Amino acid sequence: GIQVEQSPPDLILQEGANSTLRCNFSDSVNNLQWFHQNPWGQLINLFYIPSGTKQNGRLSATTVATERYSLLYISSSQTTDSGVYFCAVVTRAGSYQLTFGKGTKLSVIP
Amino acid sequence: SQTIHQWPATLVQPVGSPLSLECTVEGTSNPNLYWYRQAAGRGLQLLFYSVGIGQISSEVPQNLSASRPQDRQFILSSKKLLLSDSGFYLCAWSVRGLVGYEQYFGPGTRLTVT
Numbered sequence: 184g185i186q187v188e189q190s191p192p193d194l195i196l197q198e199g200a201n202s203t204l205r206c207n208f209s210d211s212v213n214n215l216q217w218f219h220q221n222p223w224g225q226l227i228n229l230f231y232i233p234s235g236t237k238q239n240g241r242l243s244a245t246t247v248a249t250e251r252y253s254l255l256y257i258s259s260s261q262t263t264d265s266g267v268y269f270c271a272v273v274t275r276a277g278s279y280q281l282t283f284g285k286g287t288k289l290s291v292i293p
Numbered sequence: 294s295q296t297i298h299q300w301p302a303t304l305v306q307p308v309g310s311p312l313s314l315e316c317t318v319e320g321t322s323n324p325n326l327y328w329y330r331q332a333a334g335r336g337l338q339l340l341f342y343s344v345g346i347g348q349i350s351s352e353v354p355q356n357l358s359a360s361r362p363q364d365r366q367f368i369l370s371s372k373k374l375l376l377s378d379s380g381f382y383l384c385a386w387s388v389r390g391l392v393g394y395e396q397y398f399g400p401g402t403r404l405t406v407t
Contacts, residue, residue: 281329
């Protein structure tokens with residue numbers, strides 16, 4: 184099956200700093216989503232981005248499908264950005280399954 | 294707007310007891326529905342998905358089962374829980390019939406089997 188690798192596994196930032204999270208995947212995809220899991224476990228949809236670039240406030244994402252990677256940018260980080268960020272993909276093989284990476288645990292300290 | 298509910302929020306059950314977790318979606322018709330589990334650690338794994346009433350597909354063999362008695366209701370069950378069934382269970386929905394469309398998750402049920 185498809186492999187989804189996220190880096191770095193852990194990241195500690197000072198409030199106000201910028202960061203880039205990376206997601207590599209091993210096969211062509213027709214869905215790629217970025218999620219933020221908050222301390223209560225809720226998975227919050229950040230981006231649906233099988234290709235191209237999107238921006239939402241301080242967050243933006245870019246997926247280069249031909250090179251099989253996606254990047255999530257967080258600018259001017261805040262303590263509320265803390266949590267685990269997941270990348271998840273669906274392959275073009277017709278599966279409904281979202282395959283998740285292991286996540287990046289972000290800690291933003293004041 | 295669409296909302297997805299799960300209950301209970303937390304559950305502590307002894308080994309060998311039955312299980313029933315419920316998920317309902319509001320504000321949409323004929324959704325695809327999904328059950329995922331997040332064990333200790335971070336990754337989520339798809340357990341079941343459904344494209345319509347009574348239509349269930351299993352992704353991982355186990356002692357769990359799923360049912361869809363109504364269009365917007367999805368139930369996860371077990372006759373006898375194992376210790377390894379502990380975890381965080383999340384229900385999700387997406388637009389029906391469209392592979393690869395965006396999935397939205399409920400708040401989850403945290404299950405501890407003792």
